[in-house]
Amino acid sequence: MRRVRKTGGLAARLEAWFAEVKRPMPWRLEPAPYACWLSEIMMQQTTYASVLPYYTRFLKRFPTVAALAAADEADVLKAWEGLGYYARARNLLKAAKMIAAGGWPHSAAAWAAVPGVGPYTAAALASVLDGERIPVVDGNVARVFARYWKLDDDFRKLPARARLAERLRGEIAAAAVPGDFNQAMMELGALVCTPTNPDCAACPLRVACAARRDGTQGDYPVKAAKKELPVRRVAAVVVTDAKGRVLLVQNRAGGLLKGLWELPAVEPSVAHVQVFSHFRLELTTSRAVRADAEFRDPRKVPLATATRKVLAACGLL
DNA sequence: AATCCGGGGAT
DNA sequence: ATCCCAGGATT
Numbered sequence: 001m002r003r004v005r006k007t008g009g010l011a012a013r014l015e016a017w018f019a020e021v022k023r024p025m026p027w028r029l030e031p032a033p034y035a036c037w038l039s040e041i042m043m044q045q046t047t048y049a050s051v052l053p054y055y056t057r058f059l060k061r062f063p064t065v066a067a068l069a070a071a072d073e074a075d076v077l078k079a080w081e082g083l084g085y086y087a088r089a090r091n092l093l094k095a096a097k098m099i100a101a102g103g104w105p106h107s108a109a110a111w112a113a114v115p116g117v118g119p120y121t122a123a124a125l126a127s128v129l130d131g132e133r134i135p136v137v138d139g140n141v142a143r144v145f146a147r148y149w150k151l152d153d154d155f156r157k158l159p160a161r162a163r164l165a166e167r168l169r170g171e172i173a174a175a176a177v178p179g180d181f182n183q184a185m186m187e188l189g190a191l192v193c194t195p196t197n198p199d200c201a202a203c204p205l206r207v208a209c210a211a212r213r214d215g216t217q218g219d220y221p222v223k224a225a226k227k228e229l230p231v232r233r234v235a236a237v238v239v240t241d242a243k244g245r246v247l248l249v250q251n252r253a254g255g256l257l258k259g260l261w262e263l264p265a266v267e268p269s270v271a272h273v274q275v276f277s278h279f280r281l282e283l284t285t286s287r288a289v290r291a292d293a294e295f296r297d298p299r300k301v302p303l304a305t306a307t308r309k310v311l312a313a314c315g316l317l
Numbered sequence: 318a319a320t321c322c323g324g325g326g327a328t
Numbered sequence: 329a330t331c332c333c334a335g336g337a338t339t
Contacts, residue, residue, distance in 0.1 A: 039334085040334065042334090043333090043334040043335095044334065044335045045332090045333055045334085045335055045336095046333065046334085047332090047333055047334095048333095048334085050333090051334090085335085085336090087336080087337070088335095088336085091336085091337085115336095115337090116335095116336070116337085117336080118335055118336045118337085119335085119336090120334070120335060120336085121334080121335075121336085124334065136334075138334050138335075139332075139333060139334080139335085140333085141334090161335095182334095183334090186334055187334095189334095190333090190334085195331070195332060195333090196331090196332095223331090226330080226331090
């Protein structure tokens, strides 16, 4: 028998909903390669509210990919200061040089060759900029469809995301505008199908959502075991000169927060004890600060956030 | 396949 | 305190 075509499949419901409620993000106004690419990189593991001021400032500071390609890495990091995951900024500059020389990619496969662009970002850019019919899977999409189809996978793992993407190929096939379909899935996860207290009453997919049907929305996505984080204790010193410059060290390749400046760390070491007539002096010595420490104007070099907070508390920023 | 990489906001 | 976020690179 022939199945009657539903008046509004998954793609149609998503796109119709998206057209009504989408947030007016600046790069959505008139999608351009540079703006969209920058926004995607900034939005990796970072919320819209956090990104927005950085995005605006960055575009003003580096208006075109050519301007970015000509920039110094320290200046790019300064513009990225506080946003986190600084490899994104270093890759952005590396990629800008490639794009300025070779032009913009026009497929997901070509985008995937760009530094800092992985499976998610490649699919997002190719679908939005060139209409490629390729689904994205990010944390939002994983959560939405873990509930919609009651999937037990751990979607932090790449293979699970790839399997979901494969499944979504069948859905994006029916999309009117692939880029809108992709953004709709993500917008739904961000605004309605949220990690806690999803607003199922407002969801365009509620009539077909398996978890909603069973009342088990809260059980998805399946959460993996939590891992204990290592603790790093660091003693730092603040040394200033008469000009208000601060003694800082720049993190080198291979370390944490590469390229950013931090306060010199001190290794607590041997305690020297001396007994005077009226008090006992306990002197904790330490190694001298690193030989490569320099006095720098803390407003002019990219600082790690912890360092910035300490300096602000000391009235040095 | 695991691990590393930041920081902020929500609960 | 813990989880989550428009993930990707490295090992």
